[in-house]
Amino acid sequence: MVAKQLSIFLENKSGRLTEVTEVLAKENINLSALCIAENADFGILRGIVSDPDRAYKALKENHFAVNVTDVVGISCPNVAGALAKVLRYLSDEGVFIEYMYSFANNQTANVVIRPNDMENCIRVLTEKKVDLLAASDLYKL
Amino acid sequence: MVAKQLSIFLENKSGRLTEVTEVLAKENINLSALCIAENADFGILRGIVSDPDRAYKALKENHFAVNVTDVVGISCPNVAGALAKVLRYLSDEGVFIEYMYSFANNQTANVVIRPNDMENCIRVLTEKKVDLLAASDLYKL
Amino acid sequence: MVAKQLSIFLENKSGRLTEVTEVLAKENINLSALCIAENADFGILRGIVSDPDRAYKALKENHFAVNVTDVVGISCPNVAGALAKVLRYLSDEGVFIEYMYSFANNQTANVVIRPNDMENCIRVLTEKKVDLLAASDLYKL
Amino acid sequence: MVAKQLSIFLENKSGRLTEVTEVLAKENINLSALCIAENADFGILRGIVSDPDRAYKALKENHFAVNVTDVVGISCPNVAGALAKVLRYLSDEGVFIEYMYSFANNQTANVVIRPNDMENCIRVLTEKKVDLLAASDLYKL
Numbered sequence: 001m002v003a004k005q006l007s008i009f010l011e012n013k014s015g016r017l018t019e020v021t022e023v024l025a026k027e028n029i030n031l032s033a034l035c036i037a038e039n040a041d042f043g044i045l046r047g048i049v050s051d052p053d054r055a056y057k058a059l060k061e062n063h064f065a066v067n068v069t070d071v072v073g074i075s076c077p078n079v080a081g082a083l084a085k086v087l088r089y090l091s092d093e094g095v096f097i098e099y100m101y102s103f104a105n106n107q108t109a110n111v112v113i114r115p116n117d118m119e120n121c122i123r124v125l126t127e128k129k130v131d132l133l134a135a136s137d138l139y140k141l
Numbered sequence: 142m143v144a145k146q147l148s149i150f151l152e153n154k155s156g157r158l159t160e161v162t163e164v165l166a167k168e169n170i171n172l173s174a175l176c177i178a179e180n181a182d183f184g185i186l187r188g189i190v191s192d193p194d195r196a197y198k199a200l201k202e203n204h205f206a207v208n209v210t211d212v213v214g215i216s217c218p219n220v221a222g223a224l225a226k227v228l229r230y231l232s233d234e235g236v237f238i239e240y241m242y243s244f245a246n247n248q249t250a251n252v253v254i255r256p257n258d259m260e261n262c263i264r265v266l267t268e269k270k271v272d273l274l275a276a277s278d279l280y281k282l
Numbered sequence: 283m284v285a286k287q288l289s290i291f292l293e294n295k296s297g298r299l300t301e302v303t304e305v306l307a308k309e310n311i312n313l314s315a316l317c318i319a320e321n322a323d324f325g326i327l328r329g330i331v332s333d334p335d336r337a338y339k340a341l342k343e344n345h346f347a348v349n350v351t352d353v354v355g356i357s358c359p360n361v362a363g364a365l366a367k368v369l370r371y372l373s374d375e376g377v378f379i380e381y382m383y384s385f386a387n388n389q390t391a392n393v394v395i396r397p398n399d400m401e402n403c404i405r406v407l408t409e410k411k412v413d414l415l416a417a418s419d420l421y422k423l
Numbered sequence: 424m425v426a427k428q429l430s431i432f433l434e435n436k437s438g439r440l441t442e443v444t445e446v447l448a449k450e451n452i453n454l455s456a457l458c459i460a461e462n463a464d465f466g467i468l469r470g471i472v473s474d475p476d477r478a479y480k481a482l483k484e485n486h487f488a489v490n491v492t493d494v495v496g497i498s499c500p501n502v503a504g505a506l507a508k509v510l511r512y513l514s515d516e517g518v519f520i521e522y523m524y525s526f527a528n529n530q531t532a533n534v535v536i537r538p539n540d541m542e543n544c545i546r547v548l549t550e551k552k553v554d555l556l557a558a559s560d561l562y563k564l
Contacts, residue, residue: 007464007465009432009434009465009488011432011488011490012490013237013238013239013257014232014235014237015232015237017228017238018225018228018229018231018232021222021224021225021228022225022229024221024225025221025222025225027221028221028222029221030219030220030221030245031224031243031245031250032219032244032245032250033243033244033245034241034242034243035176035240035241035242035243036238036240036241036242037178037179037240037321037462038178038239038240038321038322039319039320039321039322039460039467039522040320040321040322040521040522040537041430041467041490041492041521041537042430042432042467042490043238043240044462044464044465050221065432065434065488067434067435067464067465069464078171078173078282079171080165080166080168080169080170080171080191081162081166081169083162083172084159084162084163084165084166087158087159087162088159088163090159091155091156091159094155096154096155096156097154097158097177097184098154098179098463098464099176099177099178099179099184099462099463100175100176100177101175101176101177101242101244102172102174102175102176102244103173103174103242103243103244103246103251103282104171104172104173104174104282105244105246105251105282109172109173110244110246114463114464116154141219141244141245141246148323148324150291150293150324150347152291152347152349153349178321178462179462179463180319180326180381180460180461180462180463181380181381181396181461181462181463182289182326182349182351182380182396183289183291183326183349185321185323185324206291206293206347208293208294208323208324210323239322239323240321240322255322255323295519295520295521295539296514296517296519297514297519299510299520300507300510300511300513300514303504303506303507303510304507304511306503306507307503307504307507309503310503310504311503312501312502312503312527313506313525313527313532314501314526314527314532315525315526315527316523316524316525317458317522317523317524317525318520318522318523318524319460319461319522320460320521320522325520325522332503360453360455360564361453362447362448362450362451362452362453362473363444363448363451365444365454366441366444366445366447366448369440369441369444370441370445372441373437373438373441376437378436378437378438379436379440379459379466380436380461381458381459381460381461381466382457382458382459383457383458383459383524383526384454384456384457384458384526385455385456385524385525385526385528385533385564386453386454386455386456386564387526387528387533387564391454391455392526392528398436423501423526423527423528
């Protein structure tokens, strides 16, 4: 349920991102989901990868500043209103979303969530029978 | 090729995101891809929706601060190294990624890119025969 | 001790900041401290102003998305190590800094802090006899 | 005129900032101005220090991810409208502010600016006789 997200510091916008993906490619590690949080000078790549432990090691060896953050993955029906319903469950129980990223795909939308309170978030999602993604499934989308 | 991304200001982390999705749900507008760029107090929801013009109007009417940004969508094979190859094409031609978000799904990964230079980005992607997503396809993932 | 910081959403980088300062100038409101948290497309202006309530009203009337956040101002000796000492006091008591901004000036440095836990932060700073700035002093630097 | 700003990646919010200031304190390096650009998990400390080259070296030796960015420092009268006037000069000539931070102090306000186009920014500020701060003055506020 709780999955490991890597956060990798991108010191510039002119090639550092390419280098991250090349380090992972060389290790035959796939990126199953990612988003970038950026400012004017830098970026943070948030990524779900096929093998987080090996990816962490390879990036560290290549002198990237990298961290691990707990996130939770869910699957929603890909229809208008399905995500709103899940977010309403969480809001009503005082769970806030620090950030999330999501892509629809045919029948379903996969969503990666970083809540303010993971324990409470998991409890609400479970009680409401939201479809939680196993970490292993998220790593291998 | 060039698609419209909505960027919506979330004045707090405790329910504003839920309200955005509820406004869209009420209009029967689907979110096909999204990510949040946040700081300690606020968030910016970046979203690809099924009907950007109608979504913009509905959000404005509900007093959200909302903007439109041009992005480009591509589709990659969902294998280690496929994204690295595309990013290398762009880096080598001086195209930088301001931000991007992506999800894999079975055989392919869909990627939304905001480049520093859209025209040059489209040129490179076209020359290198990268699979560009029509805006209409991105809106209806 | 606890002061009001305004956070103003800047929908673009090409003039919106100028407009904010012009709205404040017209109202004869001074900006005593500010910093910008930005991403590729937008900015958030965080500002301490001479009259927060009137500034809030004027900005709202001019259709800016604006919010109020509690911050605390302190004054440190302007010597190497003075800020480190204050931050160590806070770290040791589990108070984290969400963000801060600071400028030195001759004998002292003024610092605006947004802690994760305001009550605890004020308690630690008071116990350690750190020089707290009255909100009224911060507004009129 | 053009000064060196250090940008230091803070991998967490619970002590990394304290460590940065302690590394600088040990080297007897002063922070004359700083602000933090943060997201939910991380921070970037942007700082003007008394000795940028030595600070860079010390931080690198202590395994911080650190970068150097060009900024420009100006001094404004500390009265309502003074900053608006400078920003209007820049907007009118197509110079945008990526980010800035500023503190007032008695008669003047010191401002650190990261423009989108440094050359053009310096030209406009010089033509309009805005009071530019020498880098050496900014380092020793």
